[in-house]
Every structure is written in C-alpha cells, then in structure tokens.
Amino acid sequence: MQGDSAASVFGGFGYTRFLRENLAGTFAVDGIAVSSGINISSTLAATGTAAALSIPAGIRWNPLRGDHTTQALKPFVAVGIGPVIGIADASFVSGLAVSAGSTVRATLGGQVGGGIEVFAGRSFSLGITVTYNRMINFSEPVGAWRNFNGPQAALGIGWLLQ
Incomplete structure (x- = not known):
C-alpha cells in the first residue's frame, strides 16, 4: 500500500518599509x-514528510505616476x-530494524510578481500578491523534491506604523 499527499500551503509573515x-x-x-508519504508492504513500513521555508528580501514598486498619497x-x-531551506524527515521499519533520519538542505531562491493593496x-x-518562485535545485533531494518552484498567491493584512 502506498499513499502520498502534497499541499502547497503558504503561510508566513512579512515586513514592508x-x-x-x-x-x-x-x-x-x-x-x-x-x-508527506507512506509506503507499507509485507517487509517494510516507511513514512516521511518534507517542507520548505523561504526567507526573501526584496522591493515593491508602484509603477503609476502621480500623487500616491x-x-x-x-x-x-x-x-x-533569499535562502530557501528544505527539511525532510523519514522513518523506516523493516523486520526488527527501526531507523529514522532528517535532512536539511539550503539553496538560493527568488520570486517575481505583483499585486495590489487597498488602503483603508x-x-x-x-x-x-501573486508571484512565481524559482530556486536553484537542492544538491540532494529533500524528500522527493529537488526544488519548490511554482506560483504563489498570498493575501495580506497590513498595519502601517507611523
């Protein structure tokens, strides 16, 4: 029996100055x-998870002319x-042997896109905000992933400190 699940879940926080x-x-x-994934057979049981964390620094530019205030x-x-950090955990049971391991890898990634803010x-x-994330492949896979390239859509709530 095998099973896999993947969710492109985006969560985080940001600071804009x-x-x-x-x-x-x-x-x-x-x-x-x-x-995450699971594999069960008559001789082996294995399970694993993989996740990634992106830490980008960047700029936002409003292309419209005129008074923005x-x-x-x-x-x-x-x-x-900025850096992209991949983390994977796996556990295996085969006969009487049990093993587990973790992998952490880092690489460089970037994003490009745009969005709109509504100021109340x-x-x-x-x-x-909608961006496309692109990164250099990890030196070795993180779980089953060499990279986490792809589109990202994010909703944001902002408080402007004056």
Missing part, C-alpha cells in the same frame, strides 16, 4: 510547501531573493 510613496523594501518568512488602490511590481485610511491595508 516604505522608502517613498511608490517604493518599499520587504522582508518575509514563508512556509512554501508541505508533502491619495490613492486607495496601490498596484505594485515585486521582486525578492493611512493605517490599515488589505492586499493580494
């Missing part, structure tokens, strides 16, 4: 993928780069 009304620096910590809708183009006053915002 506006350098100007149309330019901001960003820093984020995102959980970008989770998968009065715009409630603020579109942006976003780019970021000067201290609260709601936003949506």
Whole structure:
C-alpha cells in the first residue's frame, strides 16, 4: 500500500518599509510547501514528510505616476531573493530494524510578481500578491523534491506604523 499527499500551503509573515510613496523594501518568512508519504508492504513500513521555508528580501514598486498619497488602490511590481531551506524527515521499519533520519538542505531562491493593496485610511491595508518562485535545485533531494518552484498567491493584512 502506498499513499502520498502534497499541499502547497503558504503561510508566513512579512515586513514592508516604505522608502517613498511608490517604493518599499520587504522582508518575509514563508512556509512554501508541505508533502508527506507512506509506503507499507509485507517487509517494510516507511513514512516521511518534507517542507520548505523561504526567507526573501526584496522591493515593491508602484509603477503609476502621480500623487500616491491619495490613492486607495496601490498596484505594485515585486521582486525578492533569499535562502530557501528544505527539511525532510523519514522513518523506516523493516523486520526488527527501526531507523529514522532528517535532512536539511539550503539553496538560493527568488520570486517575481505583483499585486495590489487597498488602503483603508493611512493605517490599515488589505492586499493580494501573486508571484512565481524559482530556486536553484537542492544538491540532494529533500524528500522527493529537488526544488519548490511554482506560483504563489498570498493575501495580506497590513498595519502601517507611523
């Protein structure tokens, strides 16, 4: 019997610092993928999980001209780069032998995309961001994964500290 499950679950937090009304620096910590699997036969039972964490720093730029201070809708183009850390755990039972192991690997990744923020006053915002994540393959697979490339959509809630 075999079973696999994969969920591209994105969760995390980010910090955005506006350098100007149309330019901001960003820093984020995102959980970008989770998968698990199980394999059971007459001689072996195995289970494992894999996950990845991305830590990009980047910029957001609003391409619209004019006075941004009065715009409630603020579109942006976003780019970021930073480490991607992959973590895998596995357990095996074969006969009387039991073994377990963990793997941690790191590589470099980046993202490019855009989004829009809706400002409700000067201290609260709601936003949506869509990016494509691209990374250098891990030197060895993390679980069954060589990389976690792919699209990402995120919803955000922001409080502007003045």
